[in-house]
Amino acid sequence: MDLRTTYMGLELQHPVVASASPLSEKLDNFRRMEDAGAAAVVMFSLFEEQIKHENAAIEHLITSGADSNAESLSFFPEFEDYETGPDEYLNLLRRATEAVDIPVIGSLNGITNEGWVETARMMQEAGASGIELNAYYIPAKLYLDGREIEQRYLDVLKAVKAAVSIPVAMKLSPFFSATGNMARQFDEAGADALVLFNRFYQPDLDLDEMQVVTDLKLSTPEEIRLPLLWIGVLHGRINASLAATTGVHSPTELIKYLLAGADVVMSTSGMLLHGIGFLTTLVEGLQAWMEAKEYESLMQLRGSMSQINCLNPDAFERANYIKILENYKAEYQ
Secondary structure, eight states: OOOOOETTTTEEESSSSEOOOGGGGGGHHHHHHHTTSOOEEEEEOHHHHHHHHHHHHHHHHOOOOTOOHHHHHSSSGGGHHHHSOOOOHHHHHHHHEEESSSSEEEEEOSSSTTTHHHHHHHHHTTOSSSOOOOOOOOOOOOEEEEEEEHHHHHOOOOOOOHHOOOOEEEEEOOTTTHHHHHHHHHTTTTTTEEEEOOOOOOOOOEETEEEOOOOOOOGGGGGGHHHHHHHHHTTTTTTTTEEEOOOOOSSSHHHEEEEHHHHHESHHHHHHHHHHTTHHHHHHHHHHHHTTTTBHHHHHHHHTTSTTTSSSSGGGHHHHHHHHHHHHHHHHH
């Protein structure tokens, strides 16, 4: 059975990829993920704020006069505020690429060009097979319009693409007003892959302490619906590879994403809940399902239920909205 796929120009043995997570902060985990069957690994993100922090610290040390005292230096943030700075990140990336035979993809998280271009170059020099741009941005300023926000994403992509020769993926937000149009623009701007979607971690309110709290909620299988929709719509309509991420907790979600048209499927929450061996469960589950359905290759099934290939393309659009409501009303009555 042929499970091979191509993602952002990289030839992979199968479509299961370990997405960015805390698990990639340790070198041994790269080997464990490879042994468990990961076709590639996306490293945890290096944040724009970390790059700015290091640059500011260097500038501060260079420009500080000889009479600067310890008290004044104490007002500058400590490097320990971040677990991993750019130098540590690049060193781990270099060691990881030497330790495993599968592609290792670097990840940059931010929303401006500051520090990204040079860091992207250094990631390439460290051996990264590709770079994933994770533009996590909450447009909380009320004077910003949609076009300005969209242009920020495009500017970051173009700047990084111009700086490196390795492939670049763009991890998208699900909140663009015209997701299909933005996908087309990213494709035309040179994105080698689109990752659908970034999960935004919104704050909550603690009613006892009367504080705003932030915590991490892992994904659930029900969350595949939105990325499944857009992968199904985009498959066959853009040149960039499509990566599905969010909600992969069993081979079922993996298979659905592939049928919709994903080139690869990424998982983090499943590994955090079930351990790195969960990757083996995904690969073996895909193989078993394909054998039962008598598929000989991944190419046969991928995208076979996308909008351009399925028997009922209206199911991806407004007609399906009306049908769902009518069916539910009939069941309720």
